[in-house]
Amino acid sequence: MRKIFFVTVFIFSLFGCTTSRVTEKDALIFPEADKGKWWIINTILQDSNGKDVHFNSLVSIDKTGGKNYAACFVSVWSEFDNAYYTATRIAGVPGMKFNKKFPLRIRFPGNDSLAMEWSLVLKRNGLNFLTALNNKTKTLPKDYTELTVGFNKQMPFAVSSISASPEAWAVNPISAAVKISGNMQSSAVNDLLIRVFSDKELLLKRSSETYVHWLDLTLNAGKQLSVLFSTDATANVKTEAVLLWDEYGNIMARPQITLQQTSNDNIQAGSLTKPYPLLFSVNLPDQHLNITVKPRKVEQEIAANKNSFWMGAVEAIDSLSGQRAGKGNLFIFKQ
Numbered sequence: 001m002r003k004i005f006f007v008t009v010f011i012f013s014l015f016g017c018t019t020s021r022v023t024e025k026d027a028l029i030f031p032e033a034d035k036g037k038w039w040i041i042n043t044i045l046q047d048s049n050g051k052d053v054h055f056n057s058l059v060s061i062d063k064t065g066g067k068n069y070a071a072c073f074v075s076v077w078s079e080f081d082n083a084y085y086t087a088t089r090i091a092g093v094p095g096m097k098f099n100k101k102f103p104l105r106i107r108f109p110g111n112d113s114l115a116m117e118w119s120l121v122l123k124r125n126g127l128n129f130l131t132a133l134n135n136k137t138k139t140l141p142k143d144y145t146e147l148t149v150g151f152n153k154q155m156p157f158a159v160s161s162i163s164a165s166p167e168a169w170a171v172n173p174i175s176a177a178v179k180i181s182g183n184m185q186s187s188a189v190n191d192l193l194i195r196v197f198s199d200k201e202l203l204l205k206r207s208s209e210t211y212v213h214w215l216d217l218t219l220n221a222g223k224q225l226s227v228l229f230s231t232d233a234t235a236n237v238k239t240e241a242v243l244l245w246d247e248y249g250n251i252m253a254r255p256q257i258t259l260q261q262t263s264n265d266n267i268q269a270g271s272l273t274k275p276y277p278l279l280f281s282v283n284l285p286d287q288h289l290n291i292t293v294k295p296r297k298v299e300q301e302i303a304a305n306k307n308s309f310w311m312g313a314v315e316a317i318d319s320l321s322g323q324r325a326g327k328g329n330l331f332i333f334k335q
Helices: 016-020 200-207
Strands: 004-011 037-047 052-064 067-078 083-092 104-108 118-123 126-133 145-150 159-164 167-182 186-197 211-219 224-231 237-245 258-261 280-284 289-295 309-318 324-333
Touching: 037 167, 037 200, 037 211, 037 324, 052 309, 052 324, 067 104, 067 126, 067 309, 083 104, 083 126, 159 224, 159 237, 167 224, 167 237, 186 211, 186 224, 200 211, 200 324, 211 289, 211 309, 224 258, 224 280, 237 258, 289 324
Parallel strands: 004 145
Antiparallel strands: 004 126, 037 052, 037 186, 052 067, 067 083, 104 118, 118 126, 145 167, 159 167, 167 186, 211 224, 211 324, 224 237, 258 280, 280 289, 289 309, 309 324
C-alpha cells in the first residue's frame, strides 16, 4: 500500500509591495466572519509515463459560537496504478483572523503535539498547501511530495460569478506550469481551477434533499466547462449554473445546455458509503458537443460517515465517436 506525505505549493507571480491590497474582486475569495465558505481547488498533471494525475481539494471555513473552524479534504487519483489517495483534517483554529488582505493564512492544527500542522497560505505570488495523504490508512507517512504551480501575475484575480443563490464565484482558469516532485513524479502545463462557495449552510440544506454536483471539465479543444447542478432520487437533473471559458481563459457567453443522468446499473460501488449518481450525458448545441461524463474510478469517496462526499477524476466521451473529448474533476455532496 503506497503512502505519501503531501506538500502542495501553488506559486503566483510577485507584484511588489501592492500584493497585500485587496480589490473588490479579490475580496470574494476571502473568508467572512458571518458566512461559511468552501474553496474547491483542482488541476490535472501527467506522470513520467504520460499518465494523468488528478488533484482535488476542498477547504471549508466556519465560525460557530464565536470560534473558528477549518476543514481540509484532499485527494489524488493516479491513472498509472488506479490508486486513490486521500487526506482529511478538521480542527478548531482560534488564531485565525478574517482580515481581508494578502497573505490569507488558514492553519489546521494537529490533534496533539505529535501531529503536524497543516496550512494553507494564499498570496498573490503563491498558494502553499501542506497536507498528508494516505491510501485509507490511519498512519501518517514520513515521506513527502511537493506540488509547485507557476503562472503569470494575477493582479487582481479574474473572478466570474457562478450563481447568486448560493453565492458562488470562479476564478477564471489560470494557465500554469504544474509539477509534482518527491514520491510522485508528474508535471503538466494545465489550468489551475479555484472556486469559492458562500452560503455553505444553504448548500448543505439542499444536499439533504438532492445530490449537489460541481463539475470542472477541460475539453480537448482547450475550453473549460463548469456546471453546478443537482439530481434527485428519480434522476431528474436541475442545472443551477453553467460557465464556459475559451482556450485562452476568457469567459464566454453562457451556453445552452442539456444535462441528463444516465443509468448507474453498470457501476459496481459496493465499497462506497452512499450511492452516487456518476453517469451523465451533456449536450451543448452551440458548441456542437454531445458527451457522456463518467468516473475514471468509481471508488473516489471521502469517507466521513454521514458527511461523506464524492471527489474525484472524471472523463468525457464523445457520444458519436466514442473518443475521449475531455477530462476533469467532479464533486458530489449528499447529506
